[in-house]
Amino acid sequence: MTAPSITPTALLSVVGTDARVPLVDGGETRYTNLDYAASAPALATVAEHVGEVLASYASVHRGAGYLSRVCTALYEDARAAVTSFVGARGDDVVVFTRHTTDAFGLLASATPGEAVLLDIEHHANLLPWQRRGDRVLAARPTLAATLDALEAELRRRPAALVTVTGASNVTGERTPLPTIADIAHRHGARLAVDGAQLAPHRPIDLAGTGVDYLAFSGHKLYAPYGAGVLVGRRDWLDAAEPYLAGGGAVTDVTVAATAWAPAPARHEAGTPNVVGVAALARACRELAALPAGALVDHEHHLRERLVDGLAALGITPLRLWPDSPGAVGLVAFTVDGVPAGKVAxxxxxxxxxxxxxxxxxxxxxxxxxxxxxxxRASFGVGSTVEDVDRLLSALGALSARGTQWAYAQDSAGWAPVPETRRLPDWLGGAPLSGEQRPCDGPVPVSPPGIP
Known part of the structure; x- marks a missing residue:
């Protein structure tokens, strides 16, 4: 199929499109969600599917009841959906996890040797290896130089695994996976990819690119129901100690010893998140069913509009490499003289x-x-030209006349003063709190003199 011509509308329907939120001046407006890279909204079809699953929900794998067998079929069929979505090899294994961080924790526990990674990784693909004492290679000023440095490092001292991001969660820049796979394989290493930001935005083909392991999260892929996935070569996962000891991961248990099942059951102990896995599988199928090139064209159009609009305001997006091969649907930037938290x-x-x-x-x-x-502004299948234009208009107003409300910073970040907005009635209607727990740790405090 050929991609349709670009329109200003959403590519797929997502939940929450018509949500309205209060403003500090007492007004109300439609919520513009440009935070897809943190957690994408559920596809409408995914939410509908979850309702269907809940009506037939039962425990899987060990039940003779009809609904238990239905849910077992649903759960195992989800592996086939993921396998197809990422172009996995026939002998690859799909292990369901909680999210990308969990998937990399599993892979780190299963990797039988040293890993090499770059210093540009999300903490999900940095901290598990850092804790093991693996090698972190500094990125170079260009992508070409970085790849040369990676090859030189592997030539100097071989490793079992190279692990990289597929698309940066800060700049959106993509990495050339077939090239990196070739480098790794030439030196006897395997390649793992953090696909959290890649999978929602670009087709993935493990067999075609040579990627050995891929991790991604449902909550980035329009299925925010608590499931993630690690997919890849079976042998390391079959040989590794079970990621979580418990029921469902075994073939036989005595008081003296346990016989562990092979992967994927080996690493899926306990009652699994059937609903989350079903949602993830449905999202994979919905994205895979889009016309060829439609998603790439949609995001390219929105990203170019945003980048051009920022340039007109004198704002330059952050970029790591001048020779990177394109970017997915997110843009990070700073505004001169205004702290990032205050802008947000x-x-x-x-x-x-x-x-x-x-x-x-x-x-x-x-x-x-x-x-x-x-x-960081990020978008996806539910985003529109209007969303981008509203952001550009708001940034233009900030540049022209500044904020129209007072703001103050504390350890939780920036917030309007006074904060007049309230929680929705279904959450009690209390005043909106500024309390947060950033994954980043303490919020950077602005230097003296910055308003």
Whole structure:
């Protein structure tokens, strides 16, 4: 199929499109969600499917009841959906996890040798290896130089695994996976990819690219129901100690010893998240059913519109490499003279626009870029031209006349003062609290003199 011509509308329907939120001046507006990279909204079809699953929900794998067998079939069929979605090899194994972080924790426990990674990784693909004492290679000023450095490092001292991001959660830049796979394989290493930001935005083909392991999260892939996945070569996962000891991961138990099942059951102890897995599988099928090129074209159009609009305001998006092969649907930037947290608070309080600010669980990368914190706008299948234009209009107003409300910073970040917005009635209607628990740790405090 050929891709349809670009329209200003959403590519697929998502839940919450018509949500309305309060503003600090007492008004109300449609919520503009430009925070897809943190957690994407559920596809409408995924939410509908979850309702169907809940009506037939039962425990899986060990039940003779009809609904138990239905849910077992549903759960195992989800592996086939993931296998197809990522172009996995016939002998690859799909292990369901909680999210990308969990998947990398599993892979780190199963990797039978040293790993090499770059210092640009999200903490999900940095901290498990750092804890093991594996090698972290500093990225170079260009992608070409970085790949040369990676090859030189593997030539100097071989490793079992190279692990990289498929698309940066800070800059959106993609990495050339077939090239990196070739480098790794030439030196006897396997390649693992953090696909959290890649899977929602670009087709993935493990067999075609040579990627050995891939991890991604349902909550990034329009299925925010608590499931993630690790997919890849079976042998390491079959040989590894069970990731979680418990029922369902065994073939036989005595008081003296346990015989563990092979993967995937080996690493899926306990009652699994059937609903989350079903949602993830449905999202994979919905995205795979889009016309060829439609998703890439949709995001490219929105991203170019945003980048061009920012340039007109004198704002330059953050970028790691001048020679990177394109980017997915997210843009991070800073506004001269205004702290990132204050920009995000202003966009929310005065315009009803949701973005992300901070260090994005990628501290070394932010340090490399030389910024203490940034603002990130991200979008996907539910985003529209109107969403991008509303952000650009709000940033233009900030540049032209500043904020129209007072803001203050504390350890929880920036917030309007006074905060007039309240929680929705279904959550008690109490005043909106500024309390947060950033994954980044303490919020960077603005230097003296910055308003």
């Amino acid at each position: 608070a202003y966009l929310s309080a005065e315009h009803g626009i949701g973005v992300r600010d901070g260090r994005f669980c990628a501290h070394p990368l932010l340090d490399r870029l030389g910024v203490p914190a940034a603002v």
